Structure formats: structure tokens, C-alpha cells
Amino acid sequence: MHSNHDHLIMEARLQLSQQTFLNLLNSDQKNLSVEELNPSQMAHLYINSALLSTVMEFLKDHLWLKKRDDKELGIETSYEEFILPLFKNELAPLAFIKDYLVESGPTNFKKVLKETQGIETQVLAAVLSSPSNYQKSFITQSLTEMSEHFKNEENNQQGHIQSLGHQGLCLYRTFDNLDDIFDLDYQLDLDMVVDHNTKERLYQRSGVGVQSGYSTILLALENSDLLPNSSVVDLGSGYGRVGLVCSLLRPDIEFIGYEYVPHRVDIANKAAKHLGLEDNLSFKAQDLSLESFKIPEADVYYLYDPFTEQTYKYVLEQIIEMSKRKKVTVVTKGNARNWLSDISKELSWPTPLFIDEGNLCIFKSA
Numbered sequence: 001m002h003s004n005h006d007h008l009i010m011e012a013r014l015q016l017s018q019q020t021f022l023n024l025l026n027s028d029q030k031n032l033s034v035e036e037l038n039p040s041q042m043a044h045l046y047i048n049s050a051l052l053s054t055v056m057e058f059l060k061d062h063l064w065l066k067k068r069d070d071k072e073l074g075i076e077t078s079y080e081e082f083i084l085p086l087f088k089n090e091l092a093p094l095a096f097i098k099d100y101l102v103e104s105g106p107t108n109f110k111k112v113l114k115e116t117q118g119i120e121t122q123v124l125a126a127v128l129s130s131p132s133n134y135q136k137s138f139i140t141q142s143l144t145e146m147s148e149h150f151k152n153e154e155n156n157q158q159g160h161i162q163s164l165g166h167q168g169l170c171l172y173r174t175f176d177n178l179d180d181i182f183d184l185d186y187q188l189d190l191d192m193v194v195d196h197n198t199k200e201r202l203y204q205r206s207g208v209g210v211q212s213g214y215s216t217i218l219l220a221l222e223n224s225d226l227l228p229n230s231s232v233v234d235l236g237s238g239y240g241r242v243g244l245v246c247s248l249l250r251p252d253i254e255f256i257g258y259e260y261v262p263h264r265v266d267i268a269n270k271a272a273k274h275l276g277l278e279d280n281l282s283f284k285a286q287d288l289s290l291e292s293f294k295i296p297e298a299d300v301y302y303l304y305d306p307f308t309e310q311t312y313k314y315v316l317e318q319i320i321e322m323s324k325r326k327k328v329t330v331v332t333k334g335n336a337r338n339w340l341s342d343i344s345k346e347l348s349w350p351t352p353l354f355i356d357e358g359n360l361c362i363f364k365s366a
């Protein structure tokens with residue numbers, strides 16, 4: 001619980017950070033220094049610049065559609081009539097730059113986008129040159145802030161028909177550049193020599209595409225009801241983004257990721273060590289399809305489309321066996337839920353929780 005005094009201080013800090021962001025947008029000088037701004041202020045600048053870049057792309061597409069519809073209906077919507085209602089939902093978090101966006105108008109969309117991308121680049125460069133404890137606080141604060149935006153997005157999406165896909169502002173890839181601070185080198189993935197002999201589904205050369213989006217990870221964390229000191233296992237952990245995010249926000253949990261591709265494991269472990277998370281977070285190179293390997297007991301298993309049909313069957317059999325001895329939560333992203341849906345019904349598990357437009361599905365054993 002925050003006292004009224006704490007709340008007032010937080011509000012004042014927020015206003016100061018918002019003002020700094022506005023000043024930067026309006027100035028040609030974008031030099032930022034970690035000596036002058038603390039991690040929380042830098043996080044605020046990063047989140048708002050990344051968010052505004054996505055917003056500018058969204059406004060461009062949305063305005064184009066509006067004009068097309070207007071033409072068909074023989075009407076004309078002014079820019080103010082177009083943009084102001086958006087501040088009631090999608091743009092609500094950017095209310096503090098409402099005047100700026102209204103004044104800059106549609107002819108300046110490209111310019112605003114360039115400005116915001118410039119701020120984002122400067123922030124990340126400044127943070128990258130800072131000590132690891134500054135970086136750790138910056139990432140943690142950025143994740144906390146982005147979590148609020150994803151909740152907002154999830155609320156705005158509720159009531160939309162899933163089969164029509166995401167409607168409105170989509171933040172799935174907005175904060176991907178945060179990976180620069182984790183130093184997740186996707187070039188190694190893009191340069192990898194494709195192994196055509198493996199029967200496993202390795203997403204070779206996928207780069208950032210092999211990872212769950214920050215929105216998925218944060219929504220999963222928010223909705224998994226992790227008890228203190230819980231254990232989490234990521235089956236097919238890629239570059240380790242899920243573990244890194246979970247460990248930063250929940251240092252009490254024990255997280256292990258298993259991954260087939262060695263360079264992904266090395267990079268994930270390096271990031272964990274750099275941020276001092278290695279006591280509770282580790283990644284291991286392991287082919288999970290091998291019958292010689294037994295999945296360790298955990299409270300939560302995370303599965304983002306990792307396996308072939310055969311490997312799913314083998315891995316899920318082990319988790320089901322475990323669920324007869326202890327309660328387990330299985331978080332699935334993408335098609336992975338299909339493998340568990342029928343089995344969970346047969347076992348009379350409660351109806352799973354569908355979030356992120358059904359992309360994320362959380363099963364809990366009976």
C-alpha cells in the first residue's frame with residue numbers, strides 16, 4: 001500500500017518524466033546521460049518513445065482507412081474528430097501529449113516517428129553504456145511500465161471476435177528493442193547453418209521471431225498466480241526471454257529453461273549472469289525428445305509451440321504423470337494448447353484461461 005505522500009511523490013516524478021519526454025520531442029538536442037537521469041526516468045522515456053513509434057504507424061494506417069470509409073460514405077471527418085476519440089481508449093496512456101499530437105497533425109506523422117525513434121535509440125545507447133545494476137533497474141522498471149500498457153491493450157481488445165484478429169493498436173513487437181540491453185544476439189540465429197537432418201522443430205534462423213513477445217510473457221506472469229518460491233520450467237526456451245523477464249520481476253522463483261540449440265542457451269546464460277540472476281535462473285542445452293531425459297518437477301511449465309507431434313506426446317505424458325502427484329500449471333502459447341486441450345478435458349481439469357486473444361492459454365491441473 002502506498003501512502004498519500006508516496007503517491008504524491010510518484011505523481012510528481014511521473015509528471016517530471018512526461019515533461020522530459022515532451023521537451024525531447026520538441027528539441028533537436030537528444031543527448032541523454034545516465035548521470036543526469038535515473039533508471040526509472042530512462043525507462044519512462046524508453047517506454048513512451050517505443051509506444052509512440054507504434055502509435056504513429058497505427059495512426060497512419062487508421063487515418064488511411066478512415067479516409068477510404070469517408071469517401072465511400074461521402075462524408076469528411078476532420079483530423080481532430082478522428083484523433084480525439086482515440087484518447088478515450090487506445091491513446092489514453094498518451095494523454096499527456098494529446099496537444100502535441102493534435103497540433104503536429106497528419107502531415108507530420110513521419111517527422112514525429114523519426115523523433116521518437118531517435119529518442120529510443122539514444123536511451124538504449126545511454127543505458128548500454130551504464131553499469132549492469134543501472135541496466136537491471138532500467139529493464140525491471142521498463143517491464144513494470146510496459147505491463148500496464150499490455151493490460152490496457154488487453155482491456156481494449158475484450159469483446160472483439162478472436163477470429164477477426166487483433167483490432168486497433170497492437171503492441172506485440174513494440175518493445176523488442178529492449179533485447180539490446182539483454183544482449184540477445186539474433187545474428188547468430190540468422191547465420192546458423194540449417195540442420196536438415198533433425199526431426200525436431202528448431203525454428204532455425206528465426207532470430208527474434210523464435211521468442212514470445214513481452215506482452216505474452218507479462219500477461220502469462222500476471223495470470224499464473226505464482227506462489228512465493230515457485231519453480232518454473234520453460235520447455236524449449238529459445239534465447240531465454242521468458243526466464244529473464246520472470247526472474248527480474250519475481251526474483252523468488254526458481255527458473256530453468258531447456259533448449260536444443262546451444263548458441264541460444266549460451267546467450268541466455270550470459271544475459272542471466274550479466275544481470276546477476278544466475279542463482280535462480282539457468283538454461284541448459286538439452287534435446288527434450290530423448291527418452292533418457294526426465295523433465296524435473298516444477299509448479300509451472302511454459303510451452304510456446306516447441307515440439308513435433310512425437311515429442312509433444314512424450315513430454316506431455318511426463319507432465320500428466322506429475323500432475324497426479326502435485327498441482328501443475330501449464331502455460332501454452334500458440335498451437336501448443338491443442339495438444340493439451342483434449343487430455344485436460346479427459347482428466348477433468350478446470351476450463352483453462354484464455355488471454356491475449358486466445359493466443360495464451362493457461363491450464364491448471366485438477
Ligand SMILES: C[S@@+](CC[C@H](N)C(=O)[O-])C[C@H]1O[C@@H](n2cnc3c(N)ncnc32)[C@H](O)[C@@H]1O
Binds near residue numbers: 201234288303304311
Ligand atoms: C517457439 S520457440 C519458444 C522459445 C521460448 N520458450 C519463448 O517462448 O520465448 C521454441 C523453442 O523450442 C526449441 N525446441 C524444439 N524442439 C526441442 C527439443 N526437442 N528439445 C529442446 N528444445 C527444443 C526450439 O529450438 C525453439 O528455440
